[in-house]
Amino acid sequence: GQQLNQSPQSMFIQEGEDVSMNCTSSSIFNTWLWYKQDPGEGPVLLIALYKAGELTSNGRLTAQFGITRKDSFLNISASIPSDVGIYFCAGQLNSNDMRFGAGTRLTVKP
Amino acid sequence: DTGVSQDPRHKITKRGQNVTFRCDPISEHNRLYWYRQTLGQGPEFLTYFQNEAQLEKSRLLSDRFSAERPKGSFSTLEIQRTEQGDSAMYLCASSLAQGNEKLFFGSGTQLSVL
Numbered sequence A: 001g002q003q004l005n006q007s008p009q010s011m012f013i014q015e016g017e018d019v020s021m022n023c024t025s026s027s028i029f030n031t032w033l034w035y036k037q038d039p040g041e042g043p044v045l046l047i048a049l050y051k052a053g054e055l056t057s058n059g060r061l062t063a064q065f066g067i068t069r070k071d072s073f074l075n076i077s078a079s080i081p082s083d084v085g086i087y088f089c090a091g092q093l094n095s096n097d098m099r100f101g102a103g104t105r106l107t108v109k110p
Numbered sequence B: 001d002t003g004v005s006q007d008p009r010h011k012i013t014k015r016g017q018n019v020t021f022r023c024d025p026i027s028e029h030n031r032l033y034w035y036r037q038t039l040g041q042g043p044e045f046l047t048y049f050q051n052e053a054q055l056e057k058s059r060l061l062s063d064r065f066s067a068e069r070p071k072g073s074f075s076t077l078e079i080q081r082t083e084q085g086d087s088a089m090y091l092c093a094s095s096l097a098q099g100n101e102k103l104f105f106g107s108g109t110q111l112s113v114l
Helices: none
Strands: A004-007 A010-014 A019-025 A031-037 A044-049 A055-058 A061-065 A071-076 A085-092 A104-109 B005-007 B010-013 B019-024 B031-037 B044-050 B053-057 B065-068 B075-079 B088-095 B109-113
Touching: A004 A085, A010 A019, A019 A085, A019 A104, A031 A061, A031 A071, A044 A055, A044 A061, A044 A071, A071 A085, B005 B088, B010 B019, B019 B088, B019 B109, B031 B075, B044 B065, B075 B088
Parallel strands: A010 A104, B010 B109
Antiparallel strands: A004 A019, A019 A071, A031 A044, A031 A085, A055 A061, A061 A071, A085 A104, B005 B019, B019 B075, B031 B044, B031 B088, B044 B053, B065 B075, B088 B109
8 A cells, every 4th residue: 555654753852943854655645734643632634735846834834745746744943842742744645545654753852 | 513522532441342432523524534543653544434325444444343424423433352453542533525635533542452
């Protein structure tokens, strides 16, 4: 099946720093989404991308849908302690299920 | 309606027992999904419904698993003869079938099989 490779696996940063994480696939996707998950909770949608090359922002978050449709990145600017959590990318082709990466665990030190 | 709700939040059971989880989607959403998530991994697709019809099932969904959505509203996921390998977070999500799929997840049911 489609395999999403998400990197890095984990990040330890200082409050105020910018963060960048990405997701690559051997398959083409029509939709890329980024989710954040806190411990014991379900994933919460951050950003959805629908067109190759699309760049979308949501506050301090910016995500891009790669031109090849096989990758996406998420940037977080000026990180704050509440950014701590696990960030998942998800890709969808034409089927009605969504494939998730294994997540990037973000730790922000005050 | 404040979002997708799942019940129970936690379930501890002994191997061999049957368990049933419930999901109430966002009220105007006609699609409902079940995912499973193990520690350190992203959610894995199990099955989904459009209204009351179950349209797709993953090969992860063994014959011990059954999902229903009898009236196109809430859904149940039953696991029969549970095994220790069934221990995971079971997540429900819902969406509007409008071409651009934004899945909204519940808080999940954490299953521990002893």
